[in-house]
Amino acid sequence: MTTVRIPAGWPATEDEARAVQDELRGRVVLDEPGPPPGTGRVTGVDVAYDDERDLVVAAAVVLDAAGLAVVAEATAVGRVSFPYVPGLLAFREIPTVLAALDELPCPPGLVVCDGYGLAHPRRFGLASHLGVLTGLPAIGVAKNPFAFTYDDPDTPRGSTSPLLDGTEEVGRAVRTRDGVKPVFVSVGHRVSLDNACAHTLALTPAYRLPETTRRADALCRAALREAAA
DNA sequence: GCGACAG
DNA sequence: ATCTTGTCGC
Numbered sequence: 001m002t003t004v005r006i007p008a009g010w011p012a013t014e015d016e017a018r019a020v021q022d023e024l025r026g027r028v029v030l031d032e033p034g035p036p037p038g039t040g041r042v043t044g045v046d047v048a049y050d051d052e053r054d055l056v057v058a059a060a061v062v063l064d065a066a067g068l069a070v071v072a073e074a075t076a077v078g079r080v081s082f083p084y085v086p087g088l089l090a091f092r093e094i095p096t097v098l099a100a101l102d103e104l105p106c107p108p109g110l111v112v113c114d115g116y117g118l119a120h121p122r123r124f125g126l127a128s129h130l131g132v133l134t135g136l137p138a139i140g141v142a143k144n145p146f147a148f149t150y151d152d153p154d155t156p157r158g159s160t161s162p163l164l165d166g167t168e169e170v171g172r173a174v175r176t177r178d179g180v181k182p183v184f185v186s187v188g189h190r191v192s193l194d195n196a197c198a199h200t201l202a203l204t205p206a207y208r209l210p211e212t213t214r215r216a217d218a219l220c221r222a223a224l225r226e227a228a229a
Numbered sequence: 230g231c232g233a234c235a236g
Numbered sequence: 237a238t239c240t241t242g243t244c245g246c
Contacts, residue, residue, distance in 0.1 A: 121234095145235090
């Protein structure tokens, strides 16, 4: 597991962070469909914290898209680089996540983030931010609707409903298990919303959350225990 | 003006 | 995110 430092020039205030989002937002690519589900590789990224010791650990787990077997894993440790502020989550996670991705022995393919992409107050959530910085196709799959609204999708797995910011569709509520609370999918970078939803369903053969985030979550928690010990 | 609000 | 035991159910 490698150690990372907070990048020079990293935003120190909320205003600075918002300014960075406003500037980078223009680099998001929305006119590409992205890789077809079930082919190539899919990488889950997630982060765990120990605020007491000022530790943050990120994990990246690469899966073969066909069969979902683990192909590679990497972790990174760092210091907390920003407080948690709704809308500014990316500044808390990105330096360490980037380091974990760098440690991978193979290309990540599509990156699946725990959070949002376009479904964001300034249309530039974690998945978009990570996508722009790496150039990789990225999507966001979140467990909560944040400040957005949606109608409950029909009961069967595969049902969806628009995730709305007013009347604008910023993502989709996707039912990944019959009758279970949906997940909230949004585009990050270089992937269409339809394709992002199809990937999400391909990654949830057994549980509500994508195998990518489940694997990454388990790995960064385990790595945090080691780092804190 | 006061909450609510991804992780 | 994180603090946290047992319990109900397939």
